[in-house]
Amino acid sequence: MERVILVGLPGSGKSTIGRQLARRRELPFFDSDQVIESRLGETIRAFFAREGEKTFRDFEERVIDELTMQGSCVLATGGGAVLRSENRQRMRERGVVVYLRASPEQLMRRLRNDTKRPLLQVADPMARLQDLYEEREPLYKEVADFTFDACGSSPALLVSRVMMQLDLTCKSLPGSETG
Numbered sequence: 001m002e003r004v005i006l007v008g009l010p011g012s013g014k015s016t017i018g019r020q021l022a023r024r025r026e027l028p029f030f031d032s033d034q035v036i037e038s039r040l041g042e043t044i045r046a047f048f049a050r051e052g053e054k055t056f057r058d059f060e061e062r063v064i065d066e067l068t069m070q071g072s073c074v075l076a077t078g079g080g081a082v083l084r085s086e087n088r089q090r091m092r093e094r095g096v097v098v099y100l101r102a103s104p105e106q107l108m109r110r111l112r113n114d115t116k117r118p119l120l121q122v123a124d125p126m127a128r129l130q131d132l133y134e135e136r137e138p139l140y141k142e143v144a145d146f147t148f149d150a151c152g153s154s155p156a157l158l159v160s161r162v163m164m165q166l167d168l169t170c171k172s173l174p175g176s177e178t179g
């Protein structure tokens with residue numbers, strides 16, 4: 001059993017690194033945001049705007065609970081998944097949690113032209129990223145088994161680093177006995 005769960009701020013590379021890691025590890029890949037969007041039949045941005053954050057977080061919690069009970073996989077979460085203690089506990093218990101760490105400045109450079117992330121569609125996205133960083137950095141650290149610098153290297157190199165760490169890791173997960 002190998003379940004790897006990626007956490008980090010929006011733009012830190014969870015979806016990109018997760019997809020590549022899954023391919024190289026020959027594991028199924030899930031992106032909780034993609035699963036949510038396909039079930040909703042609309043973008044998170046549209047759903048968020050209409051229904052508000054609480055309804056989105058309720059939906060996200062259910063999807064994360066479900067995806068962390070599948071077998072072996074790589075799971076990229078949304079940046080706010082760590083906000084709920086229920087999600088943090090499930091992630092910690094059910095997977096090896098990898099935090100892709102990046103500063104607000106680095107993320108701002110990456111996300112300058114992004115229009116998909118609802119929390120950053122504000123007049124001052126840099127201030128918003130700083131707030132998110134301050135609020136969430138302790139939560140990412142709390143859940144993480146390992147932390148990697150999300151911006152210091154190409155996705156391929158970062159994936160290799162994560163793979164090396166996973167090869168050295170032996171975290172016992174529920175269901176490990178069965179494969």
Ligand SMILES: Nc1ncnc2c1ncn2[C@@H]1O[C@H](COP(=O)(O)OP(=O)(O)O)[C@@H](O)[C@H]1O
Pocket residue numbers: 008009010011012013014015016017076110150151152153154155158
């Ligand atoms: N290590 C990296 N180096 C350079 N660009 C990256 C890296 N990781 C991700 N990116 C780019 O950053 C943007 C955000 O990545 P994404 O995987 O969507 O982040 P997240 O899922 O954490 O929000 C994408 O354009 C992606 O191509």
Ligand SMILES: O=C(O)C1=C[C@@H](OP(=O)(O)O)[C@@H](O)[C@H](O)C1
Pocket residue numbers: 008009010011014015033044077078079080081116117118119
């Ligand atoms: O940070 C957040 O609260 C969110 C991040 C998004 O995912 P990414 O981290 O992949 O952008 C998505 O789940 C939603 O827009 C909320």
Ligand SMILES: [Mg+2]
Pocket residue numbers: 014015016033076077078
């Ligand atoms: Mg993503």
